[in-house]
Amino acid sequence: MPLxxxxxxxxxxxxxxxxxxxYLPYRVAHLHFLPVANMAISAYVAAHLVMQQAFPWGLxxxxxxxxxxxxxxxxxxxxxxxxxxxxxxxGFTFLFITRTVIENIAAFGGPLGLFDLPYIGSSPAAxxxxxxxxxxxxxxxxxxxxxxxxxxxxxxAASATFADRGLATSLGVDTxxxxxxxxxxxxxxxxxxxxxxxxxxxSLHPDFFGFQxxxxxxxxxxxxxxxxxxxxxxxAPVLYGIPLLFPAAIAQWRVxxxxxxxxxxxxxxxxxxxxxxxxxSLEARLRHGGKT
Amino acid sequence: xxxxxxxxxxxxxxGSVYVLLVTGFNLLLLVALVIHFSYPQVVVLxxxxxxxxxxxxxxxxxxxxxAALFASVLLSLATAPLFQKITQRKGRVDVNITMVVSLGIxxxxxxxxxxxxxxxxxxxxxxxxxxxxxxxxxxxxxVSWGQIAALVGGVVIVGSVFLILYTTRQGRAFRAxxxxxxxxLLAGIPxxxxxxxxxxxxxxxxxxxxxxxxxxxxxxxxxxxxxVAHKVLAVSIIAGLGHLGGGLVVGLxxxxxxxxxxxxxxGTWSNAVAFVLMLVVVLLRPRGLFGSKV
Numbered sequence: 001m002p003l004x005x006x007x008x009x010x011x012x013x014x015x016x017x018x019x020x021x022x023y024l025p026y027r028v029a030h031l032h033f034l035p036v037a038n039m040a041i042s043a044y045v046a047a048h049l050v051m052q053q054a055f056p057w058g059l060x061x062x063x064x065x066x067x068x069x070x071x072x073x074x075x076x077x078x079x080x081x082x083x084x085x086x087x088x089x090x091g092f093t094f095l096f097i098t099r100t101v102i103e104n105i106a107a108f109g110g111p112l113g114l115f116d117l118p119y120i121g122s123s124p125a126a127x128x129x130x131x132x133x134x135x136x137x138x139x140x141x142x143x144x145x146x147x148x149x150x151x152x153x154x155x156x157a158a159s160a161t162f163a164d165r166g167l168a169t170s171l172g173v174d175t176x177x178x179x180x181x182x183x184x185x186x187x188x189x190x191x192x193x194x195x196x197x198x199x200x201x202x203s204l205h206p207d208f209f210g211f212q213x214x215x216x217x218x219x220x221x222x223x224x225x226x227x228x229x230x231x232x233x234x235x236a237p238v239l240y241g242i243p244l245l246f247p248a249a250i251a252q253w254r255v256x257x258x259x260x261x262x263x264x265x266x267x268x269x270x271x272x273x274x275x276x277x278x279x280x281s282l283e284a285r286l287r288h289g290g291k292t
Numbered sequence: 293x294x295x296x297x298x299x300x301x302x303x304x305x306x307g308s309v310y311v312l313l314v315t316g317f318n319l320l321l322l323v324a325l326v327i328h329f330s331y332p333q334v335v336v337l338x339x340x341x342x343x344x345x346x347x348x349x350x351x352x353x354x355x356x357x358x359a360a361l362f363a364s365v366l367l368s369l370a371t372a373p374l375f376q377k378i379t380q381r382k383g384r385v386d387v388n389i390t391m392v393v394s395l396g397i398x399x400x401x402x403x404x405x406x407x408x409x410x411x412x413x414x415x416x417x418x419x420x421x422x423x424x425x426x427x428x429x430x431x432x433x434x435v436s437w438g439q440i441a442a443l444v445g446g447v448v449i450v451g452s453v454f455l456i457l458y459t460t461r462q463g464r465a466f467r468a469x470x471x472x473x474x475x476x477l478l479a480g481i482p483x484x485x486x487x488x489x490x491x492x493x494x495x496x497x498x499x500x501x502x503x504x505x506x507x508x509x510x511x512x513x514x515x516x517x518x519x520v521a522h523k524v525l526a527v528s529i530i531a532g533l534g535h536l537g538g539g540l541v542v543g544l545x546x547x548x549x550x551x552x553x554x555x556x557x558x559g560t561w562s563n564a565v566a567f568v569l570m571l572v573v574v575l576l577r578p579r580g581l582f583g584s585k586v
Contacts (some may be wrong), residue, residue, distance in 0.1 A: 029458060031388050078575045085327070086578045089529050093571045096522055100564040211518045215399045218392055252407065259399035266393055267377055 006128045008244065010200045012237045013135035017193045019220040019232035020142055024186040025160035026226050027158040028179050029084055029165070033091025033214055034075055035190030037098040038068040040209035045109045047117050047204055052107065057120040061134075061195045061247050068191015072184040095214070108177040113205035118200055120250075127199075135196055142189055154178065201274030212255060219258040223265045225272025228279045235273065294432040299555035300548060305439040307547020308446030309401045310507055313520065314499040314527045315540035316449055322470035323490035326375040327391045330398030331498065332524055333517035334371075337401050338364040341510060343415045353420045360506075361499030370496030371397055372488055380484075398517065408515035414513035421503070421508045431474025438508035445504045449497055450540060455491070457536075466490060470534070473542035526570040542581065 018035065025032035042064035049055035051062060052197050075094070079087050103111045121127035160168040161175050169175055198204050216239075224235025239261070243254035265272060313332055320328045325392050339364035342356040355564060374397075381501075406412040423437025457463035465486050468476040473501045477483050506512060526548055531538030546569070553562040 026388075029388065045491070082574075082578055085533065086529075087526060088388075088391060088572050089570065089574050092522060092525065093567045093574070095566045097564055097571070100561065100567070104561060212399070215395060218395060222392055237444035254402070258401050259396040259403070262396040262399070263374060264392055266389060266396075267374065270389070286296070 001125075001128065004244070006132070008241060009132055010196075012134055012240055013132075014164050014193055014197050014200070015141055015220055015236040015240055016232050017039065017135075017142060017189055019217050019224070019236060020146060020229060021186040021190040021193065022221050023216050023226060023229060023232060024146075024182045024189075025087070025179065026162075026221065027155075028161040028175065028182060030079075030179060031084065031091075031185065032087050032088045032183055032185070032186060034072065034094050035068075035091075035186050036209055036214055036217070037094040038071055038104065038187045038190040039098035039194030039197060040095075040098050040206075041071065041194065042067045042191040043148055043198035043209075044102055044203055046195040047114050047198050048107055051114070057199070061192060064195035065192040068194070069184060069188040070273060071191075072179070072187020075187075076180035078181060080084070080178075081176030082179075095209070099209065102206050113208075114198075115203045117199055117202040117204070119202075131196060131200060138189075138192065138196075143191070143229060145235070148231065152256075154181075154229060158182065167224055170229070196211060204276070215255065215258060215262075219262045223261050224274055225274035225276075227276040228274055230279055231272050231274040295555050296552075298433045299551040301433065301435055301439060302554075303548030303551030304545070305442035305508060306551060307544035308442040309508065310523060310543035310547050311446055311540050312449055312497060312504065312525050313524045314543050315536060316494040316501070316529070317524050317528055318534050318536050318539055319453070319466075319490050319494045319497070321528075322536075323466045324372070324375060324487040324494075325379050325390075325473060328375075328494075329391050329392065329394040329521055329525065330401065330411055330517070331394075331494065332520040333401040334364055334367050334495075335498045335502045335505065336514075336517035336520070337367060337405065338499050338511055339506045339516075340405060340415065342382060342421070342503060342506055343417060343512065343582065345407070346418060346421065351418045351420045356421060356506075357499075357503050360502040361496060364499035364502060365492055365495035368487070368491045368498065372491040376484060376487060379487075398521065401558040402514055402517060405517075409514075412514060414511050416511050417506045420505050436503070436508075438506075438510065441507045442504050443502060449500050451498065452491070454536070456477050461536065462486070462489065471512045522567070526567060527569050529580060530573045532582040533584040535580065535582040538580065538582030 018039065020034065021035040045067060045134060046055075046060035046064045049060045050057055055063075079090050082090070102108050108114060119127040121130045130147075149158075157168065157173040157178055160171060161173055161178060165175055201208075219233045220232050220239055223231075223239065224233070225231030239258065242259065243251040300442035300502075307582065313335065316335075317328060317331050320326045320331065338360040339491075344361040345356045345359035346352070374393055375390055378393065409415065411552070415491055426436050427440060430433040457466055465476070465481045469483055469486055471481055476486075523546070527539055527543045528534075530541040546565075550562045550565055553565050
């Protein structure tokens with residue numbers, strides 16, 4: 001498999017998973033950036049375990065997921081039902097504390113980062129195939145769980161909370177518990193994603209997990225559509241792929257393009273390109289064999 | 293003791309910059325109903341405008357100040373309609389959407405600065421703006437022109453904003469909107485145009501802050517806005533969102549605390565101080581130490 005195609009497929013899968021990690025708490029109107037901090041923490045810890053402590057990669061991946069779960073659960077106990085702005089701030093705060101801590105830990109390479117992470121397969125080709133298999137297996141698993149969630153009572157409770165938190169509480173929805181559950185699930189996914197992300201590039205740097213990465217995930221979420229998991233599935237390959245088709249001179253402006261796309265979509269089509277109504281109508285068509 | 297005094301002066305001047313930034317941020321929040329996360333990016337862009345003018349106009353400081361003011365006010369006014377469209381559609385402060393739009397603006401500014409100006413390298417401001425050396429120098433304690441500008445500028449600008457808010461008709465309208473936007477509208481206050489004026493005022497504050505920051509730090513970089521943005525958020529959250537007086541107290545205290553940590557602890561841990569404090573406050577007192585105004 002050509003390297004550019006491998007990177008495109010691998011990074012697209014990470015982008016879909018991470019945007020879903022942001023999508024989950026946003027179902028109850030929480031714009032939560034803790035998953036990006038979780039990504040960094042799990043990536044660095046897993047890399048350290050594999051490189052310095054000779055842990056098997058699979059075990060390091062499991063540790064990544066577990067770290068994401070633990071931190072997500074711990075923080076969600078405080079902000080599971082917090083006002084939106086507090087959740088935003090807690091996420092950003094963790095992102096910057098994480099960065100400062102990583103930059104000051106010598107075992108994590110300090111401000112220089114970690115390089116030459118080992119291959120997880122017997123050869124570079126096996127490494128790439130194994131990573132892609134794990135990534136897309138995870139995309140299918142998380143996608144299925146999201147689909148089940150959206151079609152369950154919990155999904156409807158989340159929609160009610162998004163529309164009107166007070167009304168949802170009156171209807172008997174435990175908004176705090178629901179928020180905590182979604183935040184924890186989101187951080188768990190992000191923990192695993194961080195480990196995979198580190199081993200895709202085989203290097204880690206504090207700059208990898210900054211403002212630009214948050215911006216990319218936000219763009220995918222809001223341009224694709226935040227009301228259905230299909231939005232990120234459509235937007236991630238397109239937004240990441242289109243700049244790669246242009247000459248390098250134009251492709252280097254992709255962050256500006258993301259910023260402009262984000263603002264234009266929010267102003268003209270606030271629900272994003274793939275709306276819940278569009279998905280429902282498509283599902284109905286498929287159910288009736290193409291007849292509406 | 294000398295280290296303490298030196299760091300206290302550093303902290304007060306840094307705190308003055310935080311106070312200026314959080315005043316502009318809160319003004320936009322209270323009157324224009326916008327959480328302008330990227331307001332500090334606008335300030336950094338204005339610093340670059342000043343740098344480019346200095347290069348083009350043979351280091352003329354007066355023109356650089358005008359360029360920074362012009363850039364800041366222009367950008368604030370140019371982005372105002374984006375936020376107004378969202379606020380009009382929702383009829384209230386939409387934290388998520390205004391913040392995401394603001395993040396989008398920040399992404400564009402940050403990337404433009406890292407590609408267009410000086411090939412993305414940090415820019416250094418020449419002595420006509422930063423001063424050629426310390427104004428006062430006693431042992432370890434030295435006071436630069438930038439520090440004096442930060443302290444004096446902070447007092448004058450924040451004092452002027454409070455004067456406008458509490459002694460003018462426009463200020464009364466601003467305060468009415470901050471108290472109750474719907475009530476203000478019913479009382480005949482033109483909320484939309486007052487919002488636009490608050491953008492202009494925040495632009496002026498931002499322009500002056502850009503000049504002070506340039507004089508104080510002596511350089512600007514594309515990543516500076518991102519760093520400062522989080523400190524401004526920290527001050528705003530710790531004080532209580534939209535609390536102007538609280539922002540003043542917390543901004544100064546945070547500046548001093550950071551400077552003291554920098555003076556006595558090795559590494560870059562001073563950056564974490566603001567965030568750990570913010571985390572504790574958000575988790576234990578979600579409405580801030582002085583109470584949120586929104």
